[in-house]
Amino acid sequence: xxxxxxPSRRNPLANLLRRKEAAILIALLLLTLVIAVIAPRFxxxxxxxxxxRQISFVAIVALGELFVILTGGIDLSVxxxxxxxxxxxxxxxxxxxxxxxxxxLVGVAAGVAMGAxxxxxxxxxxxxxxxATLGMLSFAYGLVLGLSKGWPITxxxxxxxxxxxxxxxxxxxxVWIAGLLAVTAHVVLTYTxxxxxxxxxxxxEQATFLSGIDIDRIKxxxxxxxxxxxxxxxxxxxxRFGSAQPDTGRGWELDAIAAxxxxxxxxxxxxxxxxxxxxxxCIMGVLRSGLVMMGIDPYWHISIIGVVIVLAAVLDVKxxxx
Amino acid sequence: MTPVLEMDGITRSFxxxxxxxRVRFTVNAGEVVGLLGENGxxxxxLMKILAGVHRADAGEIWWQGRPAAFRGVRxxxxxxxxxxxxxxxxxxxxxxxxxxxxxxxxxxxSGLLDYRSMRRKALELxxxxxxxxxxxxxxxxxxxxxxxxxxxxKALLTDVKLLVMDEPTSSLxxxxxxxxxxxxxxxxxxxxxxxxxxxxxxxVFQITDRVVVLRDGRNAGELDxxxxxxxxxxxxxxxxxxxxxxxxxxxxxxxxxVLRVEGLSGxxxxxxxxxxxxxxxxxVAGLIGSGRTEMARLLLxxxxxxxxxxxxxxxxxxxxxxRDAVAAGFGFVPEDRKVQALVLGMxxxxxxxxxxxxxxRRARLFLSRPAEEAVxxxxxxxxxxxxxSREQAVSDLSGGNQQKxxxxxxxxxxPRVLVLDEPTRGIDVAAKAEVHRxxxxxxxxxxxxxxxxxxxxxxxxxxxxxxxxxxxRAKAILGRAEASQETIMHAALKASA
Numbered sequence: 001x002x003x004x005x006x007p008s009r010r011n012p013l014a015n016l017l018r019r020k021e022a023a024i025l026i027a028l029l030l031l032t033l034v035i036a037v038i039a040p041r042f043x044x045x046x047x048x049x050x051x052x053r054q055i056s057f058v059a060i061v062a063l064g065e066l067f068v069i070l071t072g073g074i075d076l077s078v079x080x081x082x083x084x085x086x087x088x089x090x091x092x093x094x095x096x097x098x099x100x101x102x103x104x105l106v107g108v109a110a111g112v113a114m115g116a117x118x119x120x121x122x123x124x125x126x127x128x129x130x131x132a133t134l135g136m137l138s139f140a141y142g143l144v145l146g147l148s149k150g151w152p153i154t155x156x157x158x159x160x161x162x163x164x165x166x167x168x169x170x171x172x173x174x175v176w177i178a179g180l181l182a183v184t185a186h187v188v189l190t191y192t193x194x195x196x197x198x199x200x201x202x203x204x205e206q207a208t209f210l211s212g213i214d215i216d217r218i219k220x221x222x223x224x225x226x227x228x229x230x231x232x233x234x235x236x237x238x239x240r241f242g243s244a245q246p247d248t249g250r251g252w253e254l255d256a257i258a259a260x261x262x263x264x265x266x267x268x269x270x271x272x273x274x275x276x277x278x279x280x281x282c283i284m285g286v287l288r289s290g291l292v293m294m295g296i297d298p299y300w301h302i303s304i305i306g307v308v309i310v311l312a313a314v315l316d317v318k319x320x321x322x
Numbered sequence: 323m324t325p326v327l328e329m330d331g332i333t334r335s336f337x338x339x340x341x342x343x344r345v346r347f348t349v350n351a352g353e354v355v356g357l358l359g360e361n362g363x364x365x366x367x368l369m370k371i372l373a374g375v376h377r378a379d380a381g382e383i384w385w386q387g388r389p390a391a392f393r394g395v396r397x398x399x400x401x402x403x404x405x406x407x408x409x410x411x412x413x414x415x416x417x418x419x420x421x422x423x424x425x426x427x428x429x430x431x432s433g434l435l436d437y438r439s440m441r442r443k444a445l446e447l448x449x450x451x452x453x454x455x456x457x458x459x460x461x462x463x464x465x466x467x468x469x470x471x472x473x474x475x476k477a478l479l480t481d482v483k484l485l486v487m488d489e490p491t492s493s494l495x496x497x498x499x500x501x502x503x504x505x506x507x508x509x510x511x512x513x514x515x516x517x518x519x520x521x522x523x524x525x526v527f528q529i530t531d532r533v534v535v536l537r538d539g540r541n542a543g544e545l546d547x548x549x550x551x552x553x554x555x556x557x558x559x560x561x562x563x564x565x566x567x568x569x570x571x572x573x574x575x576x577x578x579x580v581l582r583v584e585g586l587s588g589x590x591x592x593x594x595x596x597x598x599x600x601x602x603x604x605x606v607a608g609l610i611g612s613g614r615t616e617m618a619r620l621l622l623x624x625x626x627x628x629x630x631x632x633x634x635x636x637x638x639x640x641x642x643x644x645r646d647a648v649a650a651g652f653g654f655v656p657e658d659r660k661v662q663a664l665v666l667g668m669x670x671x672x673x674x675x676x677x678x679x680x681x682x683r684r685a686r687l688f689l690s691r692p693a694e695e696a697v698x699x700x701x702x703x704x705x706x707x708x709x710x711s712r713e714q715a716v717s718d719l720s721g722g723n724q725q726k727x728x729x730x731x732x733x734x735x736x737p738r739v740l741v742l743d744e745p746t747r748g749i750d751v752a753a754k755a756e757v758h759r760x761x762x763x764x765x766x767x768x769x770x771x772x773x774x775x776x777x778x779x780x781x782x783x784x785x786x787x788x789x790x791x792x793x794x795r796a797k798a799i800l801g802r803a804e805a806s807q808e809t810i811m812h813a814a815l816k817a818s819a
Contacts, residue, residue: 191688193679200676203665210624210662211677211731212648270667 020264021276023315028283035290042293049172053164053240055285056178057233059278061252062259063185064229066277067222069260070189071201072269073129075226077118077136078256082234082249084140085111089235090153090244093160100160104235111231112224114140119223123216133223137253144246153244164240174236181229186274198222202269230256258305259284262312283312324387326351326515327372327403327484332381334367336718341367343539344381349484354506354516356530356547360559360722360750363536365519366407369486373398373405386483396425402483404476406490412469414462418455419444421472422479447475452501465611467494474505485509486517489748491525495609503529521750523552535559560752577601580770581739586630588620589613590794594630598739598770603761605785606774607810613794614774615657618741621772622647622654634738648677653732655725657743657774663728666717670709671698673716673727678734701730705760722753729760740764743774758784778807790814 036043061078068075089107092098098106114136121132166173189195200208201215209215230249238244263280265272287308291301325348334342342364349355357365370376372383374392383390385401392398395405412421419440428436428443441457448455453471461469470490477485485506491499506516506529520526526533526547533545535558543558577600586594590613598604606614620627623641632639634650641647644654656662664673675682675694682693698712705726709719716727725745732740742761746754761784765771775781781788788805790798790813798813 193683193689196672196676196679196689200665200668200672203667204661206661207663207665208676210622210644210654210656212645213676214643214645270665 019275021273021279024262024264024276024279024283024312027312027315028279028286031283031290032286035286035294039290039293039295042290047289047293049167051285051289053172053174054289055281056172056174057237057240058252058255058259058284059178059281060181060233060236061230061256062263062277062281063181063274064226065253065256065260066185066263066265066272066274067189067198068129068226069257069265069267070198070269070272071219071222072205072267073122073219073222074133074257074267075118075223075230076130076133076253077114077140078226078230079249079252079254080137080140080144081111081114081227081230082237082252083144083246084114084234085231086234086238086248087144087148087153087244087246090156090238091147093156094153100157100163103160104163107235107238108228108231111234112228115224115227116220118227119220122223123219129223141250148244148246150246152246154242156239156242156244160239161242162239164236164238174240177232177236181232182274182278189274194218194221199270202266202271204270255284258309262309280312283308324351325349325384326386328382328384329368329372330382330384332368332371332383333379334371334376335379341539342371342378345536345539345541347534347541349515349517351515352510352513353532354510354518354530356526356533357517357519357536358521358526358533358555358559359536359542360720360752363542363559363750364539365536366488368536369405369407369488369517369519372403372486399480402481403486404480404482404484405486405488406470406473406477407488412461412472415460417460418448418457418464418468418472421461422447422475424476426479443479444475447478451475451478451505453498467498470494471498474502478505478509482509482514484515484517486519488519489521490518491520491522499525521748523555526555527552556751559750577768580635582631582633583621584631584633586617586620586627586632588627588630589616589625591617591620592794594791594794594796596789596796596799598772600770601765601768602787603765603771603773603785605781605788605805606772606791607776607778607781607788608791608797608814612791612814614791615743616794617791618654618743618772618774622652622741624654648735651735651738653677653735653737653740655728655732655740655742655745657747659721659724659728663731664716664724666715668716669713670702670707670716670719670727671695671712674698674701674712674730674734677731681734697734701734705730705733706756720750720753722749722756725749725753725757726760729757733764737769739770739772741772741774744776745773746775746777746780778810781805781810782807 041047061082064078065075085107088110089103092103092106093100118133118136121127122129162173164174168176189198197208197213197218200213201218205215234249237248259280260272260277261267261280262283263272263276263278265277287305288301291304327349329345329347332342332345345364345368347368359365367376371378374394374397385403390401392401392403398405413424416424422444423440428439430436444457451471451474453468455464455468461472474490490502494502509516518526518530530547533547533555535542535545535555537559545555545558579597580600581598584595594617596604608614616625619625621632623643623646632641639646639650641650660666665676671694675697678697679689682690682697684690695712702709702712707723707726707730709723716724719727729745745761746757749757758780761771761773773781773785782805785805786802788800788810789796790800790810792814800809
C-alpha cells in the first residue's frame with residue numbers, strides 16, 4: 001500500500017541524495033575541492049587533523065543549539081556558558097586540586113546550572129528565549145570577568161591536556177567526543193518520546209500542549225541540554241589552550257547558530273537533523289581554516305563567512321521549494 | 323449569456339493524487355454559482371488555480387473573453403477577481419481599518435497615510451454590511467464573524483467583478499448570514515458574479531442560481547436549485563444515496579455516573595455544573611461566544627479555573643494542565659484541528675501516537691516503531707481513514723480524514739471521557755456521517771461524551787441530554803424528550819429560561 005511513498009531500500013546512495021542534507025553535503029564537498037585546488041596543503045594529514053578538531057568544538061555547541069531551535073527557540077548564551085564552564089573547571093583543578101575528570105564534571109554542572117536558569121525563565125516565567133538567553137549571554141560573561149578579574153587560570157595538570165590534545169586511533173579526542181555526542185543526540189531526537197515531543201512542540205506547540213504533553217518541562221530540559229553541550233565544548237576548548245581564558249567562547253553563539261541554519265535547521269522550529277548540523281559545522285570549520293590556508297587577508301574572513309552563511313540559507317530555501 | 327469566466331480542461335496533480343481531472347467551470351455575468359463537493363473533491367484547488375496560487379498542469383482559463391493566467395491573488399484582484407479563502411487572511415495585530423486597506427492604503431499628497439478618509443470609508447462599508455465593528459480593537463480581539471466581514475469588505479473595496487467565497491458562513495450566525503446574502507444580491511444586481519462554496523446545503527439552495535458539483539476532481543454534474551432537491555444534490559456529491567443525514571441514535575441505557583462538574587468558573591465561564599454518565603452523550607449547545615469552548619478548556623486544564631470541582635469516578639481531580647486531564651482519562655478533540663490538534667509537518671503515524679508515547683515505548687526509553695505502526699494501522703482501519711501511507715504528511719489528507727486522525731489519537735488513549743468541540747466543522751457530508759457513527763459507537767462502548775456543536779441537527783441526532791449555554795452560564799439542561807431546535811434556541815437566545 002505504501003510502496004510508492006516509502007524510500008527504497010535498494011540503493012543507499014540514491015536515498016542519501018534524496019535526503020534534504022544532500023545539497024549541503026555536496027556544497028561541503030565542492031568547498032573542500034575548491035580549497036584543495038587553490039591550497040593543496042589543506043588536504044594534508046596534519047591539517048585535516050587540526051581542522052577536524054576545530055570542527056568538533058563548533059559541532060558540539062551547534063548540537064545544543066539544534067535542540068532549542070527545533071522548538072522554535074534560540075540560545076544566545078552558549079558562548080558565555082562555554083567560557084564560564086571552562087573557567088569553573090580550571091578553578092576546580094587549580095584552586096580545589098580536583099582531579100581532571102571530577103573538575104570536568106564540576107565545570108559541565110556549572111554550565112548546566114546556567115541552562116537551568118535559562119530554562120526556568122523561558123518555560124515557567126514565559127520570557128521569550130531571545131531575551132532570556134541574551135541576558136544570560138551578558139550575565140555569564142560578566143561572572144567570568146568578575147571572578148577572574150580578567151586574568152586567565154594557568155597551571156592546569158598535564159593529564160587534562162590530553163582531553164583536547166590527545167588522540168585515539170589517529171583521531172583527535174574532541175572528534176571522538178563530538179561524534180559520541182552527535183550519535184547520542186541523533187538517537188534521542190529520533191527514537192525517544194522526548195525527541196518526538198521536541199519536534200512536535202516546534203511543529204505545533206498548542207496541539208502538543210493539548211495532547212497532554214508537559215511542554216514546559218521539555219523546554220526546561222532542552223535549555224539545560226544546550227548549556228550542557230556548550231559547557232562540554234568550553235571545557236574541552238580550555239584543555240586545547242592549556243589554560244582558561246576569560247574570552248573563551250566569545251561570539252561562538254554565532255558560529256553555532258550559523259552551523260545549525262546552514263545544516264537546514266528551521267529557525268521557525270519543527271525541522272532539522274543532527275546530520276545536517278554536523279555538516280553545517282563542517283562547512284564553517286572548513287571555511288575558516290581554508291581561508292587561512294589560501295592566504296586570504298584575515299581582515300576579510302568575517303565578511304566572506306557572512307556571505308557563505310547567507311548563500312547556504314538561500315540554497316536551503318531554494319531546494320526546499322523544488 | 324456569455325460567460326465572464328470559463329475554465330476548461332483544468333487538470334492538476336499533487337504527489338500521489340490527481341486533484342483535478344479535466345474540470346470545466348463557467349460563471350456568467352451577474353450569476354451566483356454554487357460550487358459543491360465533498361472535501362478533497364477539488365473545489366478549493368480549482369479556485370486556487372484561478373487565483374494563480376497553484377498552476378494547472380493542463381487546461382485553459384478565459385476571463386472576460388481573453389485568455390488569462392493570473393500569477394497571484396494580487397493580479398487576480400487587479401483584474402476584478404477577489405477570493406476569500408477558508409483560512410482568513412486578516413492580520414491579527416492590525417486594526418480593522420488597516421486590515422481593510424492593506425495593500426491599497428489611501429495616501430495624502432505628502433505620501434503619508436490618509437487616515438481620515440480610510441476611517442470614513444470603513445465606517446460606511448461596515449454600516450452597509452450591517453456589522454458594528456470596534457475600530458480601535460486589534461483584529462485578534464474581534465469575533466471570527468467580524469473578521470470574516472472585514473475580508474468581505476476588503477473584496478468590496480475593489481471593483482470586484484467576480485467574488486469567490488470559500489465557506490463564508492461557517493462561523494456566521496443566521497442573522498449575519500442573512501446580511502451576507504443581501505450583499506451578494508447587491509453584487510449580483512450590479513452585474514458582478516459570485517462563486518459560493520459551502521457545505522450548508524440549505525443556504526446553497528437559498529442563494530445560488532446554479533450549482534456545479536465536483537467529485538473526486540471531476541465534474542459530477544450540475545443542478546438547478548429551483549427544481550432540484552437536497553437529496554439529488556447529496557447523491558451528486560457522494561455518488562450514492564445516503565439514507566438520512568445523520569442516523570438517529572437510540573437512547574443510551576443510563577449507566578453509572580462517571581463525571582460530576584460542580585460550579586466550574588473561570589474566564590467568561592460562570593458556575594457551570596453538570597453530570598455525565600457512562601455511555602452518555604451530553605450535547606453542549608449555545609451561540610458562538612456563549613463560553614462552550616472556554617468551559618471545555620477549563621475542564622481539561624488548558625486554562626486556569628477560578629473555582630469549581632471536577633469529580634471523576636467519585637474521586638475529585640486536581641487538573642492543572644491538559645497533562646493531568648489526559649492522565650485522568652480525558653480526551654479532547656478541539657475546535658480547530660489545524661491550529662490546535664495536528665502537527666501538520668508530521669506524518670499520520672506521528673500525529674496519531676502523540677498522546678500515547680508511554681504505550682508505544684520499549685525499555686521505557688525508545689519509541690517502538692512496530693508498536694506505533696500497529697496502533698496506527700488499527701485505527702486507520704477502524705475509522706476508515708483514507709490515506710496513501712501512514713508515513714504521509716497529515717497535511718496532505720482531506721479535512722474529514724484529518725479529523726479522524728485527531729479522533730483516533732484520543733481513542734488510542736482509551737479515554738473515560740471524550741470532549742468533542744465542533745467535531746464535524748468544515749468536513750464533507752459523507753465524512754460527517756462517519757464521524758457521527760464513530761461517536762455513537764463510542765458511547766455504546768461506554769465512553770462518556772461531551773459534544774459541543776453549533777449544528778443543532780447534529781446535537782439532536784446524537785445527544786441524550788443537551789446543556790445549553792448562555793453568556794458563560796449553563797442556562798438549561800434538556801432531556802432527550804424536551805430537546806428540539808426551538809427549545810434549544812429559546813434557551814440559547816433569551817435572557818431568562
